[in-house]
Structures are given as structure tokens and as C-alpha cells.
Amino acid sequence: MSEPLLSVRNLTLDIPTGSGTLHAVRGIDFDLNRGETLCIVGESGSGKSLTSLALMGLLGKGIKRSADRMTFDGTELTTADSRKMRSLRGARMAMIFQEPMTSLNPAYTIGDQLSEALLLHRNVTRAAARARAVELLEKVGITAAESRLSQYPHQLSGGLRQRVMIAMALMCEPELIIADEPTTALDVTIQAQILRLLHDLGREMNMAMILITHDLGVVARVADKVAVMYAGELVETGPVGEIFNAPTHPYTRGLLRCIPLPGKTARGSQLGTIPGIVPSLVGAVEGCVFRTRCPHATMECRGPIPKRVDGDHAFRCIFPDGKRHDEKELTA
Amino acid sequence: MLHFILKRLGLAVLVAFTVSFISFSLLFLSGDPAAALAGETASGEDIEALRRLYGFDRPMLVQYGEWLWSALRGDFGESYYFKLPVASLIADRLGVTMLLGVCGISFALLTAVPLGVVAAIRPNSLIDRAALFISVAGQAMPSFWFGLILIVVFAIQLGWLPPSGTGTWRHFVMPTIVLGYYAMPAIMRLTRAGMLDVLSSDYIRTARAKGANETRVLFRHALRNAIIPVVSLAAVQMGFMLGGSIVVESIFALHGAGYLAWESIARNDLPTVQALILIFSMFYIVFTFLADVLNAWLDPRMRSS
Ligand SMILES: Nc1ncnc2c1ncn2[C@@H]1O[C@H](COP(=O)(O)OP(=O)(O)OP(=O)(O)O)[C@@H](O)[C@H]1O
Ligand SMILES: [Mg+2]
Numbered sequence: 001m002s003e004p005l006l007s008v009r010n011l012t013l014d015i016p017t018g019s020g021t022l023h024a025v026r027g028i029d030f031d032l033n034r035g036e037t038l039c040i041v042g043e044s045g046s047g048k049s050l051t052s053l054a055l056m057g058l059l060g061k062g063i064k065r066s067a068d069r070m071t072f073d074g075t076e077l078t079t080a081d082s083r084k085m086r087s088l089r090g091a092r093m094a095m096i097f098q099e100p101m102t103s104l105n106p107a108y109t110i111g112d113q114l115s116e117a118l119l120l121h122r123n124v125t126r127a128a129a130r131a132r133a134v135e136l137l138e139k140v141g142i143t144a145a146e147s148r149l150s151q152y153p154h155q156l157s158g159g160l161r162q163r164v165m166i167a168m169a170l171m172c173e174p175e176l177i178i179a180d181e182p183t184t185a186l187d188v189t190i191q192a193q194i195l196r197l198l199h200d201l202g203r204e205m206n207m208a209m210i211l212i213t214h215d216l217g218v219v220a221r222v223a224d225k226v227a228v229m230y231a232g233e234l235v236e237t238g239p240v241g242e243i244f245n246a247p248t249h250p251y252t253r254g255l256l257r258c259i260p261l262p263g264k265t266a267r268g269s270q271l272g273t274i275p276g277i278v279p280s281l282v283g284a285v286e287g288c289v290f291r292t293r294c295p296h297a298t299m300e301c302r303g304p305i306p307k308r309v310d311g312d313h314a315f316r317c318i319f320p321d322g323k324r325h326d327e328k329e330l331t332a
Numbered sequence: 333m334l335h336f337i338l339k340r341l342g343l344a345v346l347v348a349f350t351v352s353f354i355s356f357s358l359l360f361l362s363g364d365p366a367a368a369l370a371g372e373t374a375s376g377e378d379i380e381a382l383r384r385l386y387g388f389d390r391p392m393l394v395q396y397g398e399w400l401w402s403a404l405r406g407d408f409g410e411s412y413y414f415k416l417p418v419a420s421l422i423a424d425r426l427g428v429t430m431l432l433g434v435c436g437i438s439f440a441l442l443t444a445v446p447l448g449v450v451a452a453i454r455p456n457s458l459i460d461r462a463a464l465f466i467s468v469a470g471q472a473m474p475s476f477w478f479g480l481i482l483i484v485v486f487a488i489q490l491g492w493l494p495p496s497g498t499g500t501w502r503h504f505v506m507p508t509i510v511l512g513y514y515a516m517p518a519i520m521r522l523t524r525a526g527m528l529d530v531l532s533s534d535y536i537r538t539a540r541a542k543g544a545n546e547t548r549v550l551f552r553h554a555l556r557n558a559i560i561p562v563v564s565l566a567a568v569q570m571g572f573m574l575g576g577s578i579v580v581e582s583i584f585a586l587h588g589a590g591y592l593a594w595e596s597i598a599r600n601d602l603p604t605v606q607a608l609i610l611i612f613s614m615f616y617i618v619f620t621f622l623a624d625v626l627n628a629w630l631d632p633r634m635r636s637s
Contacts, residue, residue, distance in 0.1 A: 058540055090543035097541075102534040106633060107556050117542040152632040168542070 004031035005208050006055070006176060009069040013050055013232075016062060020282045024050055024063075025232045029307075029314070032225070034175065037202065037209045039219040039240075041255065042229030045278070048212045049098065051229075052178045055210075056095050057085040073175065091121040093176040094169035096198075100162035100185055104153035110137075110164055111149030117171045136167040140197060159190040166198060170205070177202065178210045191215070195222070216256070220244060225312070228252045231278050231289040238313035248322040249315040251290045288318070296323040333635050336628055344621040348614060352403070355609040356396050359602050368600050369412055399606075408607035413599045418607045421592065426611075428498055428588030429581070432507055433574045439512030440519055441566055448523025448562075449555065452531060463524070467517035479510045479583035496585035507584045511577060515569040522565055526558030560630045564623035571619030575612035 013025035025047040032038050040048050053059050055070070057077065070077040072093060075084070094117075097103045104113060114136070115129035124132075130149060137145035140163040153161060162182060169177055179198060183191035195213070199222045202209045213219060219226060219240065226243040228236045228251065236249040247253045254274040276293030279285075287302040288294070294301070296319065305316050315322060359365050366383035367374070374382075383389050387398075402409070408418035451460040486506065487495035497503050530536065531554050539553040574589075581590035589608060596604040628634040 056541060058537060086543045086545060088543070089541055095541045097534060097538065099534050103538045105535040105539065105553055105557070107560075107631070116539075116544070120543050154633045165538075168538075 003074065005034045005036075005073055006030075006032040007069060007071045008055070009067060011051065011054060011065070011067040011070060013047070013054055013059070014064040014066075016064075017282060023232060023281045023285050025054070026285065028234050030225075030227055030234065030237055032176070032208050032210065034208055035203075035206045036224045037199070037211060037222050038225045038227060039223035040210060040212045040227045040229055041214065041216070041219060043278075046229040047232040048229055049180050052095065052180050052210060052212065055178060056089060056093060057082075058089075058095070087121070090117040090174075091172045092174050093178070094172070094174040096162075096165050096169050096177065096179040096182045098181045098184060100158050100165055100182075103165055104161055106153055108152075109149060110151050110153065110156070113153075114149070114164070114168050114171060117168065121172050132171060133167070136170055137164070139170075139201065140164075140167045141193075142167075158186050159194070162186060162190075162194055163197070166194070166201070170201065173205055174207060176208045176210070178212075180212045181214070182211075184214070192218075228255065232281055232285075233289060233316065234314075235290060235317075236313075236315035238315075242313050246324070248313075248324050249290075249317055250294045250296055250322055252315075253322075253324070254293075288316070296326070333628060336634070337625055340621055340624045344617050348617050351613040351617070352400055352610055353396060355606050355613065356399055357392075358609065359606060360392065365602055368602065403607070403610065408610075409603040411596075411601055411604045413596070413601040413604070418604050421604065422589055422607060422611065425587060425589045425592045428586055429574060429577055429590055432504065432511060432577050432580070432586065432588060433570060435504055435508040436511030436573050436577070436580075437515060437566060437570045439508050440515040440569065443512070444516045444519035445523050445559070445562065448520040449527055449550070451520070451524045452527030452558075453550070455528065460524075463520060467520050470513050470517040475510055475514055475579045476583055478513065479506065479580060482506045482510065483583070498586050498588075503584070503586070507577075507580050507586055510583070511573055511580045514576065515566075515573060519562060519565060519569070522562050523558060526561060527554055530554045530558045560627060563630060564627045567619045567623035567626060568616075571616035574615040574619075 008031070009029050011025060011028040012023075015022040015024050028051060030038065040051070042048055050059070050063070054063075054065050055077070057080075059065060065078070067078050072088065075088070077085070077088075080088075104110075111130055111133055114133035115126065118124055118129040118132055119126070133149060134145045137148055142148055142160065142163055148156075148164075153164075156164065162185075166182070177198075182198065183194050186194065195211075195215075195218050198209070198211070201207075211218075211222065223240040226238060226240050227234045228243070228249065230251045236243065236247070236252045243252065244256065247256050251274070274293050279289055279292050281289075288297070288305045291297040291301040298318075300318050303318075305318055307314060307316050308320065317323075364379075366379045366386065366388050369386070370379045370382050387395060399409075406419050408422070410416065411418050411421055414421060447459075447463045447466070451457075451463040454460055483495045483506065486493045493505050494500075494503050536549060536553055539549050544553065576590075577586075577588060578590035578593050580586070581588045582594045585591065589611070593605065593608045593612075595601075596608065
């Protein structure tokens with residue numbers, strides 16, 4: 001595993017607004033190897049969806065993207081033209097969205113929509129595409145798959161639609177799949193099923209996966225790596241064991257207040273809540289963005305914040321250990 | 333789907349009956365039909381004689397039943413002015429009106445839909461503003477005035493097109509533009525609004541995520557959904573146009589059913605007016621019904637509910 005499948009350095013997203021530039025995502029770095037699962041966690045509005053759309057090249061007009069590097073299997077995505085991006089999207093990198101109810105086109109049948117990606121990217125017949133669609137519908141656990149092909153989205157429940165979305169993303173056997181909170185819109189009972197399904201299929205097809213979720217229990221079970229996002233920055237990234245056993249950034253610790261452990265954290269346990277407000281990201285953003293909510297904040301936190309890297313583990317804090325040891329004493 | 337169509341069909345028939353009754357009663361609302369028929373110099377006895385001859389002395393409902401029954405068999409009585417069967421009179425003229433209607437709606441769709449799409453792709457651009465200007469102007473400008481301007485410019489000053497008549501296709505150019513321009517603004521704005529709405533929807537993002545190119549995204553994924561309400565609006569507009577061509581036909585002296593209506597009103601030719609009103613209303617009802625069916629056919633959500 002010499003070169004990572006996806007390598008991102010200093011990804012920055014700026015959105016011009018009426019009152020100045022919104023620095024929605026700032027200086028994101030991470031690597032993802034083939035077959036690995038990266039979970040991105042962070043509260044609402046921290047920029048998780050924007051980051052995943054930026055990777056896919058699906059940002060809305062007006063959002064400015066820049067990066068020192070953003071390579072997918074050696075292809076530089078920042079300079080790829082739209083034709084190149086189209087040849088990757090749906091074929092080698094696929095995305096599953098947060099909103100299953102509205103992500104399918106109401107005017108076309110499930111069969112048409114499933115076949116589309118395959119017909120666009122591979123030289124196959126319609127019949128072959130439909131056969132593949134049936135195969136994948138069965139794989140995602142949909143019964144009577146054959147007869148579903150002629151159904152329209154409105155005839156399916158939310159859970160079924162999300163399964164269809166998953167099947168659709170898998171049509172061309174992508175090497176990378178990005179799942180943006182694929183289950184938040186669904187029933188709690190269905191959430192776990194869908195995530196397990198996604199995880200198992202990912203393993204089976206040796207896909208790399210970026211999974212955005214709020215469910216720490218899921219993170220503990222499926223992640224190889226975890227990235228913690230706060231107000232547009234990855235404040236801490238690392239292997240799942242280290243993040244859960246030794247969370248270093250004060251925000252990460254705030255999220256994991258009860259220090260859940262892989263295998264021990266209950267399914268469905270939500271991120272902890274931390275008092276305080278997120279600073280505005282409009283105009284110049286300086287110093288640590290978490291300082292307004294951090295119990296250890298000092299004057300120094302207004303200055304430049306070093307990125308501390310130790311092997312696979314990285315975090316941004318002026319304190320070499322993120323005040324981890326002080327806090328242990330406090331709570332002990 | 334079948335259930336839906338039957339329901340709409342039932343409604344259409346009900347409306348048709350109501351309209352037929354109203355158009356029949358026009359005869360009586362517009363004054364004494366016998367007096368109108370007899371002319372201004374006729375004596376009281378003449379009028380009475382005519383009243384008996386044409387059966388105006390019988391109860392209104394009986395007359396309605398009789399009129400409707402004949403109308404259903406294609407007999408609308410005899411024109412007071414031409415002394416010819418109204419049905420054949422109208423049949424001769426209807427072709428021109430229908431041709432004009434088809435040309436008009438085609439012109440409206442062919443200009444309004446592309447303009448609406450382009451305006452939606454680039455909101456607030458020059459093209460969007462131009463499209464808005466065209467549609468506001470279209471709505472503010474009365475058809476007869478627009479028609480007269482066209483005649484002055486293209487027929488009189490430039491001499492490119494004939495000002496009136498029905499001889500060749502060139503006679504239909506200006507009427508088509510005037511009639512189509514009337515329907516254009518609504519179609520354009522509905523297309524623009526629909527496209528704007530659809531283009532920001534999640535399934536468009538899904539289509540892009542699959543690697544579909546912009547043309548495919550715009551036409552196959554977006555327009556296919558945005559066009560649904562436009563199709564039914566166009567069908568309704570078409571119904572309107574067939575009736576609304578009265579003004580256009582009179583400006584350009586096109587000898588269609590609209591022109592006949594205008595002439596017959598001026599001549600107090602009540603059976604002809606009655607029949608024309610009935611026919612125009614029927615067109616409207618038929619096209620509204622077609623709009624519903626088309627809508628259901630295009631929108632899978634309506635089809636199965
Ligand atoms: N097109 C846009 N124009 C302006 N602001 C935007 C736009 N898209 C996103 N934002 C802002 O960028 C920030 C990050 O949004 P994003 O959708 O990435 O958050 P998220 O982490 O996915 O949140 P959630 O968990 O609620 O999905 C938010 O503050 C949002 O308001
Ligand atoms: Mg999101």
C-alpha cells in the first residue's frame with residue numbers, strides 16, 4: 001500500500017456572501033488507503049457535506065475551492081477538467097446523500113436510474129445493465145428485485161429508497177464511496193441495518209469509504225480512521241483506536257465525554273454537547289476556532305495554532321498534549 | 333390512471349352541459365330573438381309570426397332540449413344572415429382557426445421553453461432580463477395593437493408579408509406571432525420557475541454524481557420534470573387560443589371561425605353566434621381535459637394515485 005487512494009492537503013472552501021467571505025472549510029489534510037473506512041464526525045454546519053461535495057467536484061456555483069493537493073489514485077482533482085471529473089464520478093468514486101426521499105428523480109423508474117451510471121460509463125447493453133441492477137438490488141437486501149425495476153421512487157419507502165441509492169452508487173464498483181449521513185433521515189431501526197449493509201458491501205468489494213455520521217457507536221465499529229471536524233477544520237485525525245482511547249484535542253474529548261471504546265459504545269449514542277457558541281467564519285478567521293468553547297483557552301489561542309503530527313495521528317492545539325493529562329487529573 | 337381519467341371525463345361532460353345551456357340562453361339574454369330576426373322596421377304582427385315560425389313562443393327548456401339534440405347531431409340551425417346551415421358555415425371556417433391555433437401554440441412553445449430554460453440556467457443574466465422584458469411586454473401589449481404594429485412595419489413599410497387574407501403560408505406569419513406571443517409569457521415564466529426549482533433539487537445532484545454531462549442533466553433530468561406543468565398550461569392555452577383568435581382573425585381578416593364570430597355578432601346572427609360559443613367552449617373543455625390526461629401521463633406520481 002504505497003500510495004494512498006485519496007490524498008488531500010490544505011483543502012479550503014470559501015463562499016462569498018453578502019457580508020463577506022465565509023471560510024467554510026479551512027486547510028483540510030487526510031489520506032485514505034484502498035479498502036479503508038474514514039469516519040468524519042462533527043456537529044451540524046461544521047462543513048462535512050461541503051468537504052465531500054468538494055471531493056466529488058459537485059460544489060455549487062460560487063463556492064471557491066483550493067487545495068495544495070487533492071489526488072485520487074494519482075489523478076490531481078483540482079486541475080482535472082469537467083470531462084475527466086465526469087469519467088470518475090459514478091464510475092470510480094460514488095456518493096450516497098443525506099436525503100433519500102428527494103435524491104431520486106421522480107420521473108424515471110428505479111430500473112432506469114440504476115442502469116444510468118453503468119450505461120454512461122461502461123459499454124454494456126440495456127439488458128446487461130438491468131441484470132446488474134437486479135443483482136445489486138438483491139445485494140442491498142431488496143426483495144422481488146426484478147419487479148422493483150419498473151417502480152417509481154414515490155412507490156418506495158425511505159429505507160428502500162436509500163437502499164436503492166446505495167445500489168446505484170455501487171453499480172460501477174467504485175473504488176471510493178462517500179456516504180454523507182446516509183441514515184439520518186431514516187427510522188432508528190433501519191439506520192443500523194443500512195450502515196451494516198454499507199460496511200459489509202464496502203469490505204466485500206474492497207472499497208474505500210468516507211462515512212459521515214453522528215453515531216459514535218457506528219464509528220467505533222466500522223472506522224479505520226476518524227476525522228473530527230469543527231467549524232470547518234479537522235481538529236483531530238487518527239486511527240480509530242487512538243481517537244477513542246486517547247482523544248487529544250479538547251473538542252474531541254468534549255464529543256466523547258464518556259470516553260466510549262470500540263465495542264463498548266452503545267449503538268445510537270450521540271455526540272456529547274459542549275456549551276458555548278461557534279464563532280462566525282465570515283471574514284478573517286484567526287487562532288483556534290474552538291477557543292470560545294474550550295475550558296483551557298488562553299490568550300495564546302488567538303495566535304497561530306501548530307498542527308501536531310505523530311505518525312497517523314494529528315491534531316491542532318497550542319498545547320503539546322491538548323491538556324489531556326490536566327483534564328484526567330481534574331476528573332480523577 | 334383509468335379511474336382518474338373517468339373522473340375528469342365526467343367533470344368535463346358536466347361542464348359541457350352547463351356551458352351549452354349558458355350559450356343557449358344567450359339567445360334570450362340578448363333581447364327578443366324574434367324582434368332581432370325581424371329587423372328594425374318590422375311590425376308587431378311580423379314579429380309574432382316569426383316568433384311562432386321559429387318556435388320562440390314555447391317554454392325555454394323545451395327549446396333548449398330541441399336545440400341541444402340537434403346540436404349533438406351536428407345541426408345548429410340556419411344562419412339568419414347567410415340563410416345557410418350554421419354547421420357547414422362553421423365547418424368551412426374552422427380549418428383556418430385550428431391551423432392558426434396549432435401554429436400559435438407551436439410558436440409560443442418553441443420560443444418560450446428555450447428562453448425559459450436559458451433564463452433558468454443563468455438567472456439574472458442578460459438573457460434572463462431580456463426574457464423577462466419580452467414576457468412583461470407580451471403581457472402589457474394588447475393583441476390588436478401588437479398586430480397593427482406588425483402590419484405597419486412588415487406589410488406596409490417593408491412589404492415583406494401580406495397584411496391580410498389566407499392565401500399562402502406567408503399570410504399566417506404575423507397572425508401566428510401575435511397569437512403565440514399572447515401565450516408566451518406565462519409558458520416562459522412557468523418553464524423558468526420550474527427549471528430553477530428542479531435544478532436546485534437533490535436528484536439533479538444525484539444525476540451529476542453519476543457522471544451525467546450537463547446536457548443530459550438539463551434535458552433528461554431537469555426539463556423532463558419542469559415541463560410537466562408547462563404541458564398542461566400549453567393545452568389550456570391552446571383551448572384559449574382557438575376561442576381567442578377572434579381578435580387576431582379580425583385584425584388580419586383571416587376567414588376563420590373567429591372572424592365569423594366577429595361578423596355574426598355584428599350582424600346579430602344569433603344561431604351562428606350560439607354555435608360558435610358552444611364550439612369554442614367545447615374546445616376549451618376538451619383541451620383542459622387533455623391537459624389533465626397529459627399531466628397524469630407525464631407525472632408518475634399522479635398516474636398511480
Ligand atoms: N451554498 C452555500 N452557500 C452558503 N453557505 C453554505 C452553502 N453550503 C453550505 N454552507 C454553509 O457552510 C457550512 C457547512 O455546511 P455543511 O453542509 O458542509 O455542514 P455539515 O457539516 O454537512 O452539517 P450537517 O451535519 O447539518 O449536514 C454551514 O454553515 C452552511 O451554512
Ligand atoms: Mg451535511
